[in-house]
Amino acid sequence: MTSQVNDFAFKIATANGTGSASANSLIMQTIFRMGIPVTGKNLFPSNIQGLPTWYEIRVSKDGYTARTPVFDLVVAMNAATYEKDVHEVRSGGWLLYDSTWPLDERLLRDDVTYIGVPFAELCAGAFKGVRERILMKNIAYSGALAALLGMDTEVIRALTKEKFSKKPALLDSNDRAIDLGFKYVKDNFDCPLPIRLERMDETKDCILIDGNTSSALGCLYAGATVAAWYPITPSTSLMDAFKSFCQRYRHDAETGKNRYVILQAEDELAAIGMVIGASWAGARSFTSTAGPGISLMSEFIGLAYYAEVPAVLFDVQRTGPSTGMPTRTQQCDLMLCAYASHGDTKHICLYPSDPREAFEFAPKAFDLAERFQTPVMVLTDLDIGMNDWMIPKLSWDDGYRPDRGKVLTAEELEAGRSFFRYMDVDGDGIPYRTLPGVHPRGAYFTRGSGHNARGGYTEDADEYQEVMDRIARKTESARKAVPAPIVQRRPGAKAGLITVGGCHAACVEAGDMLAKEGIPLDYMRVRGFPFGDEVKEFIESHEKLYVVEQNRDAQLRSLLMLDVAAPGTKLESILYYAGFPMSAHHVVAGVRGVKEKVLA
Amino acid sequence: MTSQVNDFAFKIATANGTGSASANSLIMQTIFRMGIPVTGKNLFPSNIQGLPTWYEIRVSKDGYTARTPVFDLVVAMNAATYEKDVHEVRSGGWLLYDSTWPLDERLLRDDVTYIGVPFAELCAGAFKGVRERILMKNIAYSGALAALLGMDTEVIRALTKEKFSKKPALLDSNDRAIDLGFKYVKDNFDCPLPIRLERMDETKDCILIDGNTSSALGCLYAGATVAAWYPITPSTSLMDAFKSFCQRYRHDAETGKNRYVILQAEDELAAIGMVIGASWAGARSFTSTAGPGISLMSEFIGLAYYAEVPAVLFDVQRTGPSTGMPTRTQQCDLMLCAYASHGDTKHICLYPSDPREAFEFAPKAFDLAERFQTPVMVLTDLDIGMNDWMIPKLSWDDGYRPDRGKVLTAEELEAGRSFFRYMDVDGDGIPYRTLPGVHPRGAYFTRGSGHNARGGYTEDADEYQEVMDRIARKTESARKAVPAPIVQRRPGAKAGLITVGGCHAACVEAGDMLAKEGIPLDYMRVRGFPFGDEVKEFIESHEKLYVVEQNRDAQLRSLLMLDVAAPGTKLESILYYAGFPMSAHHVVAGVRGVKEKVLA
Amino acid sequence: MSYLAKPKVHHPSLKKNAIGLTRRDYEGAISTLCAGCGHDSITAAIIHAFWELDIQPYKVAKLSGIGCSSKTPAYFLREAHGFNSVHGRMPSIATGAGAANRDLILIGVSGDGDSLSIGLGQLCHAIRRNVNLLYILENNGVYGLTKGQFSASADPGSISKKGEANTLQAIDSVLLALSLGATFVARSFSGDKAQLVPLIEAGLTHKGFAFIDVISPCVTFNDHEGSTKSYAYTREHQIEVVQSDFIPEREEITADYPAGSVRDVRMHDGSVMRLCKVEEDYDPTDRDRAYAHIRKHKDRGEVATGLLYVSPDQAEMMEQCEAIDEPVYNQPFERLCPGTEELEKLQRRFR
Amino acid sequence: MSYLAKPKVHHPSLKKNAIGLTRRDYEGAISTLCAGCGHDSITAAIIHAFWELDIQPYKVAKLSGIGCSSKTPAYFLREAHGFNSVHGRMPSIATGAGAANRDLILIGVSGDGDSLSIGLGQLCHAIRRNVNLLYILENNGVYGLTKGQFSASADPGSISKKGEANTLQAIDSVLLALSLGATFVARSFSGDKAQLVPLIEAGLTHKGFAFIDVISPCVTFNDHEGSTKSYAYTREHQIEVVQSDFIPEREEITADYPAGSVRDVRMHDGSVMRLCKVEEDYDPTDRDRAYAHIRKHKDRGEVATGLLYVSPDQAEMMEQCEAIDEPVYNQPFERLCPGTEELEKLQRRFR
Numbered sequence A, B: 001m002t003s004q005v006n007d008f009a010f011k012i013a014t015a016n017g018t019g020s021a022s023a024n025s026l027i028m029q030t031i032f033r034m035g036i037p038v039t040g041k042n043l044f045p046s047n048i049q050g051l052p053t054w055y056e057i058r059v060s061k062d063g064y065t066a067r068t069p070v071f072d073l074v075v076a077m078n079a080a081t082y083e084k085d086v087h088e089v090r091s092g093g094w095l096l097y098d099s100t101w102p103l104d105e106r107l108l109r110d111d112v113t114y115i116g117v118p119f120a121e122l123c124a125g126a127f128k129g130v131r132e133r134i135l136m137k138n139i140a141y142s143g144a145l146a147a148l149l150g151m152d153t154e155v156i157r158a159l160t161k162e163k164f165s166k167k168p169a170l171l172d173s174n175d176r177a178i179d180l181g182f183k184y185v186k187d188n189f190d191c192p193l194p195i196r197l198e199r200m201d202e203t204k205d206c207i208l209i210d211g212n213t214s215s216a217l218g219c220l221y222a223g224a225t226v227a228a229w230y231p232i233t234p235s236t237s238l239m240d241a242f243k244s245f246c247q248r249y250r251h252d253a254e255t256g257k258n259r260y261v262i263l264q265a266e267d268e269l270a271a272i273g274m275v276i277g278a279s280w281a282g283a284r285s286f287t288s289t290a291g292p293g294i295s296l297m298s299e300f301i302g303l304a305y306y307a308e309v310p311a312v313l314f315d316v317q318r319t320g321p322s323t324g325m326p327t328r329t330q331q332c333d334l335m336l337c338a339y340a341s342h343g344d345t346k347h348i349c350l351y352p353s354d355p356r357e358a359f360e361f362a363p364k365a366f367d368l369a370e371r372f373q374t375p376v377m378v379l380t381d382l383d384i385g386m387n388d389w390m391i392p393k394l395s396w397d398d399g400y401r402p403d404r405g406k407v408l409t410a411e412e413l414e415a416g417r418s419f420f421r422y423m424d425v426d427g428d429g430i431p432y433r434t435l436p437g438v439h440p441r442g443a444y445f446t447r448g449s450g451h452n453a454r455g456g457y458t459e460d461a462d463e464y465q466e467v468m469d470r471i472a473r474k475t476e477s478a479r480k481a482v483p484a485p486i487v488q489r490r491p492g493a494k495a496g497l498i499t500v501g502g503c504h505a506a507c508v509e510a511g512d513m514l515a516k517e518g519i520p521l522d523y524m525r526v527r528g529f530p531f532g533d534e535v536k537e538f539i540e541s542h543e544k545l546y547v548v549e550q551n552r553d554a555q556l557r558s559l560l561m562l563d564v565a566a567p568g569t570k571l572e573s574i575l576y577y578a579g580f581p582m583s584a585h586h587v588v589a590g591v592r593g594v595k596e597k598v599l600a
Numbered sequence C, D: 001m002s003y004l005a006k007p008k009v010h011h012p013s014l015k016k017n018a019i020g021l022t023r024r025d026y027e028g029a030i031s032t033l034c035a036g037c038g039h040d041s042i043t044a045a046i047i048h049a050f051w052e053l054d055i056q057p058y059k060v061a062k063l064s065g066i067g068c069s070s071k072t073p074a075y076f077l078r079e080a081h082g083f084n085s086v087h088g089r090m091p092s093i094a095t096g097a098g099a100a101n102r103d104l105i106l107i108g109v110s111g112d113g114d115s116l117s118i119g120l121g122q123l124c125h126a127i128r129r130n131v132n133l134l135y136i137l138e139n140n141g142v143y144g145l146t147k148g149q150f151s152a153s154a155d156p157g158s159i160s161k162k163g164e165a166n167t168l169q170a171i172d173s174v175l176l177a178l179s180l181g182a183t184f185v186a187r188s189f190s191g192d193k194a195q196l197v198p199l200i201e202a203g204l205t206h207k208g209f210a211f212i213d214v215i216s217p218c219v220t221f222n223d224h225e226g227s228t229k230s231y232a233y234t235r236e237h238q239i240e241v242v243q244s245d246f247i248p249e250r251e252e253i254t255a256d257y258p259a260g261s262v263r264d265v266r267m268h269d270g271s272v273m274r275l276c277k278v279e280e281d282y283d284p285t286d287r288d289r290a291y292a293h294i295r296k297h298k299d300r301g302e303v304a305t306g307l308l309y310v311s312p313d314q315a316e317m318m319e320q321c322e323a324i325d326e327p328v329y330n331q332p333f334e335r336l337c338p339g340t341e342e343l344e345k346l347q348r349r350f351r
């Protein structure tokens, strides 16, 4: 890297449950408020207290938000991972450590500058009680970093004030802890380091938000009224956020009554059952879960598909298979979500790439579910869902009205409008439906067993097939309704890069890097399944396509082959599935690798 | 059709639960014992009593066993379906009906010969009690058919004797009922009809058996000791058969104790859990279910895949999605079984084509499951599982010994052999395992969460990936171990026919028909997934391939595209999925259709 | 194929109820169950109860799982929406439907396999939530639709049609419901319409989860000698511990019972369940005594029937959720979406 | 990260048992649970019990579902196979393992979320089958691993860390087990090792399903004021209704108790569970009285602990299956496969 101003990355190693989270967000927010593009990745264990946890912060004046595996500075606060952490520093980088205890000789690298600050000692002097000392040690390193990286202390002060406005005692100790670290560094080292921060004006129209929060906000704005769920990492915070938004915006002050119902189900099978029951009765209803939940919901998803009941599912993907690594990210449910359940089934899927799209796709998901009377899956992942992303402010169109789809009203039925539940009246493959409790003429019997166009039970070959064929036509027509892919073309590009979801950030950056290297690539990010014509065209218009995704078995590539007959020979996979978010380096290396492979 | 001797089909329409089953099997067995190739298809409702049910019998001197939709004769015993049944008779064919009541004018066709027999009246005279009269009416029509088709009355006598050897009263009334029908027809019509039976010698090395029975027998011979299941049509009779075989061969006379355990679980999730627990503890264990069960087992299947626990599952496929048509057949779980569960998963699948292969593949399934330490799915369907097929006698190699796979013994462990559960010691991707309760040094912790090669818990990126990559290699190597496809080549063939499972019979017949028409086709039936090299080669060696299967979404075609990179452009689908078994007519029409499409 | 057994009570079968409907208006498709199946009698009782309560059929939602019993919602209230869901999962469908539209009158029909094996967890949790639902368990001790395997309600020692004796403990759904805090628990017999109809009426009126276990013999697979769920066995061993009579709100209550022997339980809508305590020491509002009492009969090999326990005043699910009185599903969008301005304000949090 | 709380009983901690092993030999990996988590104390009690019973660690199979509690099998008996399965499904894994190898000593550890929500059905049916398994439910009223949501054992009115009151009925696993015919039912408290160890020993000795519900406070999410599963609350409200002492077979029984106050229950292997009835009217071999007794305390806001019910002589699953005495998993193939000749004979049926 040439200039290191506002363009570097550092990593903080601590132990789970020692309050480092607030220190890390303080650092993030400070940089953000200095107007400098910043992203943070929280790498935490599947444990409540004591295991190692890391927080990675990347500062990028160019606005790149993907994870980078190269660290200029590492803050090593956890003895348990000390050795590992020292190795993580790039050659020529810095290591900030607690010098209360002497450093193990064997851990000394001569290509790294060691910055020792006796955090424990300082805090022992300044604070009483074990717990507070541990907490404040972690606040103190943010003070040290402030000095080393040249953070704006005014901004920090302002932030702590806001945060602890109601807790003066805490405010005081936090500020003192920050000063401890700040002062000690100022007095003992020359600051700031070559890697440092300088005010910019790049973040004023942005926010820092995680995708679970924005997804929840999207459901609130979409008018969802019934949510059912079962806790599972990394989707839990989505429902927590939805609940707190509802408490704020859906609570009727006078009556003290709620304009929403959130049910913590006994398991995922019950959760999706409740969603299907609520949607059947007319509510916009959704659940949020992760891979294991989708597996358990499979039978019910098939019922909703065949009986044509709307349902919205958020799958915040985590590393599979089975329990896998619940606190690591992956895009490993693409195939499952597209075809979940036995028999011939195919489901509409949406693939947001960041918290902003997660917000925008929520109303879209409900519109599609009610329009096409079928389950719609919104696939995010742990990285999108739980990490703080810098994104352009969310915007909303007050003109938006939900598309409730073809639902016959009591008036229409009263007016003698004929109703056959599964008949293709309009030739678009979408039948009309009615809601229970509305009108006698709307009554029909919903079932997952064989039924004919009139909604009657059948075991007749032709009647069965008629309905199945119509459903296939219906799903086909959804191609045009799902969000079109994002396509960017570069002059002189022969090959293309294809990706999905959260890999976007890495691919955009990699595209720039490769272009600089003289390898210009066109780019397409798919956003909805089944894929639309643009996807087909993009594939047809390139001889070689690199498919970037975060799973072992090239699931996106598989979907492209199955759904738009993309010839496998064209599609080169670039896969990363070890659990961390995709980085531009992986993509670039992947492209180079393939090129070499081809040349060899 | 030219000659109609030993080459025709007829259909018997009755009501569910009126004892027609025994009459139908009597007819089947008589023809079979006359040495004439015969098959029967039972089309029954998802109901216990009263709904329409049909039994189709095809006589084929050439030994074709596929279903044919063309009926020379229909026996119309059910007023409720009278109209439908009359239409089913081919032009120039015969209708046998109960003339106790006058026939509705509107049902008369002048291209059909009506044969009226007053069954109800005859039985009213000869038998007492409503129930017996109903039952005997159904026996009586077999007598009538005996006369019309020229069945060997000696054979019939012999059969009833065997059947009712312990129930003389029943024997008597059955014989009387048969005589009633037989005599009446002899006296009133000239017999036999142009469609008639003549003794042959084609069945002496064959048996009539259904695939659920033979699958169960296969599990018995494979040495399965623990079975867990939850009742579901059409798989229930598989476990019923296994139980009765065990009672006969696994019951220790002296001790009165059983050398097997069969557990009727509370649901499919528990059933597969029990199978996994039993396999983990070292037993050959299996479950049998249908599509909805596989959906519910999805989470557990992923655990077995990732924790590498053997398990054998029989999926007797029925018409989906959801509850679908439980008493109709389909091949609609091909995709689900190949990739069941969230995360990156891929499963070994076996596809028997008839009851004989179902028997042979059972031991194979256990061998593969234990060798590769992974779930193995055996996919049959309602047609294979519940219909009586004429197949060559089953044979067994007494030299067979189960392949229990890489299991370390107490002796090996005692001898200090080092053991790391998930390490690739032999370079074949298959690790060694140990069984609980055997030796302290064998102890390890089985988990569905992240684990490393040594079997320890991990959240480390490299350790996680090492195990995932090895598992992928392991599954790859299974290609060579699964049964190779059946390939038949015809001189001058440019294109090929590809199919799976029970479509075999129809494809063989269609192949002959098309060859006669001057369209010679090579043929391949896949028998195991992941597909071996032969499959790849067959596809590469043809420009056009017709893929014949019984589902809407071309699932076999999808698997071929994903697993052996078959170019979709080559693969023309011939799909039939309305719930009845595939017939040669569908295949031939399909091939012609595609050809026309191509010409147009 | 059996046609609906017509109610055997004594008024002309075309009499109109208060909203001008005859019992015919409460019927459904023709049953496809076996002739004599207990489930058909329960269907007849359900039809009668809805008719007597003057309920508009279309205000009802009929829900079920999978099984012969679960087919029955097709055989009553043709003007009501029905949802024949998947095996054992009806409670979650009902819970969701009730959450979306609390005005729906929910009736769920299930079997012992559907409820006590694959569906046990959902049943227990629906009871816990006190979902406002009448749940009828048509209990025949077997899996009918899959041809006669033992269900979890089969009694130890009961003999299957194939002659095998059941070795497993039976799950007594009524004791289970009481242990889980159910607010309305009854048991009846498909052959006892006089008892069943008022129980269904009370169950429909009860605010919260009303659980009725109805012994409903399977004539095809479990009505033989040696079965403890046969007609014969049940007739012999059934003991009505509390005889109940349902008195709709509007009818004023005439106290023509010998004092002491009678106890009135007032339902939340003002209607009254009049209990004639057949047994002295019995109190259907005391959960623990009810439990002990049922066990006592059980130990004697008897099946206690009647309204075994009721607690009319506990908060049902939607009250616990403090939901608005109207259904949430059709709230005007304006009242649900905070709009652009709020979004602006809200986002300050994220800077 | 908390290290294993070492047993606090009074003999030098390196004392050897009859098979020459010290308690260390019964330990496992270092716990990764929160310091002070009740689950760690239960782990210590389990280690102590296995040690005292002189059980060969490798003869044991440790099973669990998913949750903090379900992690604990990694923390004891490092020489035993462990199976950390999927959420709520441990009972089926245990059932299968026991079916394959009845010689395995099975211990299952679960949580209240794992057992009473997603896993409720499997727990109930394992009880019904009387699987030969010691099942320990580490009950803290919350989902610990997913950060503190109410579980189904949370009492109505109990306050969450976020300050919300639980509105739902609690599932009392002990009453549930009794209703389902469980043959060994106990409740204890992670803080009461003296009571817990003998219960675990008896549970391990019991032939059939031994159920022990252990209140095990979650210091991180449910140990606050207002929680009814906190250390403080449990200490205050726990009432030991029957004090039990486990006497292994070989030790002869010295009757040095005041007559009448003591009752011995002989386990199938000859060992004895000595019950000192703290409460006069209590009989732990009478299912109905036990049930009533527990309810009585519950109504007083008390938590009855001890060996609440035991019935030592009922057939466990493998006996009900009439399985051979040896494990079936390693039967010689010759005894399993009928061979060619039989196949020939057999096929006559199919002609």
Ligand SMILES: Cc1ncc(C[n+]2csc(CCOP(=O)(O)OP(=O)(O)O)c2C)c(N)n1
Binding pocket: B230, B231, B232, B233, B268, B292, B293, B296, B323, C066, C067, C068, C069, C070, C087, C110, C111, C112, C113, C114, C115, C138, C140, C142, C143, C144, C145, C146, C151
């Ligand atoms: C997931 C699933 N598993 C199994 C089945 C097969 N099945 C249909 S009905 C039934 C049991 C029905 O028993 P019960 O609920 O008692 O109803 P009954 O027929 O006795 O009235 C079963 C196992 C199914 N439909 N779905």
Ligand SMILES: Cc1ncc(C[n+]2csc(CCOP(=O)(O)OP(=O)(O)O)c2C)c(N)n1
Binding pocket: A230, A231, A232, A233, A268, A292, A293, A296, A323, D066, D067, D068, D069, D070, D087, D110, D111, D112, D113, D114, D115, D138, D140, D142, D143, D144, D145, D146, D151
């Ligand atoms: C199928 C599935 N759903 C949800 C989860 C997430 N999850 C992990 S542990 C847990 C609850 C644990 O609670 P409990 O059993 O009480 O254990 P505790 O942590 O309280 O000891 C949940 C919901 C999961 N792992 N799998």
Ligand code: SF4
Binding pocket: B048, C032, C033, C034, C036, C037, C038, C039, C068, C069, C140, C144, C145, C217, C218, C219, C220, C221
């Ligand atoms: S099988 Fe039994 S339960 Fe089913 S309809 Fe017939 S009698 Fe009723």
Ligand code: SF4
Binding pocket: A048, A049, D032, D033, D034, D036, D037, D038, D039, D068, D069, D140, D144, D145, D217, D218, D219, D220, D221
């Ligand atoms: S979160 Fe609670 S249950 Fe989990 S380890 Fe910590 S204290 Fe124990």
Ligand SMILES: [Mg+2]
Binding pocket: C111, C112, C113, C138, C139, C140, C141, C142, C143, C144, C151
């Ligand atoms: Mg039943």
Ligand SMILES: [Mg+2]
Binding pocket: D111, D112, D113, D138, D139, D140, D141, D142, D143, D144, D151
């Ligand atoms: Mg818990």
